Amino acid sequence: MLRRLPRFQAPDPNLLNWLIVVLSVLACVLLSLSRLPGTQLADVSVNWLMVWVVSWSVRRSLLQGAIAGLILGLIQDSLTATQPSHVLGLVAVGVLTALLQKQRYIQEDFVSVALIVFAMAILSETIFALQLTFLVQDYSLPIVTGAGEFSLGDSLLDADLSQGSDLGWVELRGYQPAEIWPRHQRVALSSAIVSSLWAPLIAYPLNRWWEWLERSQELPR
Amino acid sequence: MLYHWWNQYWSKTVLVAVFLASAWFLRQTNGALLQELFYGVTQPLRLNATPPAAQLSDARTLELQERLLELQAENQQLRTTLGESAEAGAGAVPAPVIGRAANQWWQYVLIGRGAKDGIQVGSPVQAAGGVVGYIIQVTPNTSKVLLISDPRSSVGAMVTRTRTQGYVRGKATDELEMSFFEKDLAVTPGDVVVTSSSSTLFAPGLPIGVVQSVNQQASPVPTALVKLNAPIGKLEWMMVFPAKAVKIEGGLGEGDGAGSQADGLPNLIEPRS
Numbered sequence: 001m002l003r004r005l006p007r008f009q010a011p012d013p014n015l016l017n018w019l020i021v022v023l024s025v026l027a028c029v030l031l032s033l034s035r036l037p038g039t040q041l042a043d044v045s046v047n048w049l050m051v052w053v054v055s056w057s058v059r060r061s062l063l064q065g066a067i068a069g070l071i072l073g074l075i076q077d078s079l080t081a082t083q084p085s086h087v088l089g090l091v092a093v094g095v096l097t098a099l100l101q102k103q104r105y106i107q108e109d110f111v112s113v114a115l116i117v118f119a120m121a122i123l124s125e126t127i128f129a130l131q132l133t134f135l136v137q138d139y140s141l142p143i144v145t146g147a148g149e150f151s152l153g154d155s156l157l158d159a160d161l162s163q164g165s166d167l168g169w170v171e172l173r174g175y176q177p178a179e180i181w182p183r184h185q186r187v188a189l190s191s192a193i194v195s196s197l198w199a200p201l202i203a204y205p206l207n208r209w210w211e212w213l214e215r216s217q218e219l220p221r
Numbered sequence: 222m223l224y225h226w227w228n229q230y231w232s233k234t235v236l237v238a239v240f241l242a243s244a245w246f247l248r249q250t251n252g253a254l255l256q257e258l259f260y261g262v263t264q265p266l267r268l269n270a271t272p273p274a275a276q277l278s279d280a281r282t283l284e285l286q287e288r289l290l291e292l293q294a295e296n297q298q299l300r301t302t303l304g305e306s307a308e309a310g311a312g313a314v315p316a317p318v319i320g321r322a323a324n325q326w327w328q329y330v331l332i333g334r335g336a337k338d339g340i341q342v343g344s345p346v347q348a349a350g351g352v353v354g355y356i357i358q359v360t361p362n363t364s365k366v367l368l369i370s371d372p373r374s375s376v377g378a379m380v381t382r383t384r385t386q387g388y389v390r391g392k393a394t395d396e397l398e399m400s401f402f403e404k405d406l407a408v409t410p411g412d413v414v415v416t417s418s419s420s421t422l423f424a425p426g427l428p429i430g431v432v433q434s435v436n437q438q439a440s441p442v443p444t445a446l447v448k449l450n451a452p453i454g455k456l457e458w459m460m461v462f463p464a465k466a467v468k469i470e471g472g473l474g475e476g477d478g479a480g481s482q483a484d485g486l487p488n489l490i491e492p493r494s
Contacts, residue, residue, distance in 0.1 A: 029255055030258070030259050032323040033320035033331060034321075035320075035321050045325070047324075047325075067237055071240050074247065075247055075248070078249075078252035079322075079324075080327055080329070081327060173373055173375055176372075183326070
């Protein structure tokens, strides 16, 4: 009689694993759009997607780190703007984190994950700032039409105005070279501090789960 | 050999391909699905989902408001007499701020009103204090506002006292940089900056901020630092004016990504020589 009762079927751990992967990425996406109290320092908030890439890559291969960086980079682009892209920075973060792990310099404990996140936050913000500096800032905002000569989001390049001026008018748009590096300093440092403080929230549960999964699959069936 | 590799890794390869394709799809649609998801998830958290009533903090404000109403009515009458179209001030949609930019360099906010409320790409957005930005992406329930403080935003502006024309560009802080079209300026700190009549996005005369300092020597044109009136980092509600949306071509995704060009969006600047 008892045997007839449906036995509790543990879900396939691999399937469950991918579900957890997808849901944790989604959680990071939602967190990065919000500004929870305590996650900000000097108006700079945690780079949640970067934290996820680090958490993933500490126990994986170079290729796996790179793929995670690519996918999350595309997602971050979708949330902000595609130029400059976040892909480059996050791929570098994934690859480097995986490399560090390969060298066995560090272990997967709280402190080392926080340290890696600190360094990787600075790295990814630096790559972004370099892109801002060296790529043509071809911005990505809509064209306004139907107003004669205007082609700007909100332009003053009215023929009357620019012809009346003796300045050879060129409109400046986007970050100016002199603004990028001071902002980088502030963003990189604040983001590194605040991201490494919050990193365990993502890294700890995920890595405990992956550790458990690994061990359970090593057992003889 | 390839066969063996495929046998061993086909599931992972397929999975990675699916993830990559989904990420690419999100990128092409500017994360419209993620925005809607964010809206849905944060819905229960928005307890005070009513716009704050206009607070008449003291008698002086009250007095100024009454005088403003009087002047607005008079202005309206004069415009009608002159045969100009009356200013379309109606139809503002109050919208709660639900989210912010997902990186530290750009200045966006997500608001909890979208296409269902008639908001379009190009609709100007205001808040207490004046102009705050305009809509660059719309999903059914949310929209993305490019704040006036974003370095990529540039808005036609004018100094009220001297009628000096220029434009303001964001600096990713609560200050804007105003560039002028002329060299010898009579602009001084304390002057009020409003949107100018050559602005295609905003009605003329909307307050923006106050001049903090003037740099006559800046190259190629004189500039001024303008402190924003609106507390742009702390705004909880904004007013969107769907009726005043400017037609925008090839915009930041109309939801299906059809209009957007592969690597981002068309350039706004048409260089002039």
